[in-house]
Amino acid sequence: MTQHVLVEKSEKLLVLTLNRPDKKNALTRAMYATLGAEIANADADPNIRCILIKANGDMFTAGNDLADFAAIGNATAAPKPEDANPLLPALARSRTPIVAAVNGRALGIGVTLLLHCDMVYMADDALLIAPFVNLALVPEAGSSLLMPLRIGHVRAFEMFVLGEPVSAGKAVSWGLANRTVPAAELHAAARAAALAIAARAPASVVATKSLMRDQEGMLARMSEESGNFLRQLKSAEFKEAFNAFSERRAADFSKFG
16 A cells, blocks of 8 residues: 655654645545654654655645545534544644645645744745635634734735635745745755754754744644534535535535525
8 A cells, every 4th residue: 555644764854755646645534643643753752853744746735635524524423532633733732843845736734734834945836725715614723823923814814715826935925934946956955954953952942943832822723723614514515615626616605694
């Protein structure tokens, strides 16, 4: 079976590579479990001083696998604690610095996880898309708190509600990324940044990251978002959005009040 998340540990780095290129690196529950466990375990590993997240193929990630969303929305039983996405609390609690290398397009969770990264490199032709409301959903990963803090309310609202692409250059100017590089140089540049972080005084780096983050505030917002997200997954609005996507047509929300 193909590994959909490749794990490399070397040079004081934990490198997590999304490896489902035939599905545009759409994230499954199994992939979330691997990512969450690896990020959570990194804090206790003295041989890991920085995490690098990157992707194989022509796209960083298409976001959550919509089939998983549909299955949750159609389920009649109440969700169990083990059904929750383990990546989200792992990102909020992580003390290990995280660097991301974004190629092609990043959708949904591919955008919101960047808010938990400490440095972000983007290919100069990359795009960020947060189509939550277009899918009749709500932002997740604490992004309803973090995105307005990072780029301001009006820009965040535009990203979430209109779901229009944000170019790599705009992402840098808004503070969502550090810099853009040619696509062919992306992974090398991001790895060099991760190695530079790993070479710094480790306790100092961890303390600096911790001081810059409100962990409890992020976890509280993630919990609030999850409740709204689940309600929307079970809504008629989401069913319309999912059917429209499957049928390759525009969703019609005119009948909803």
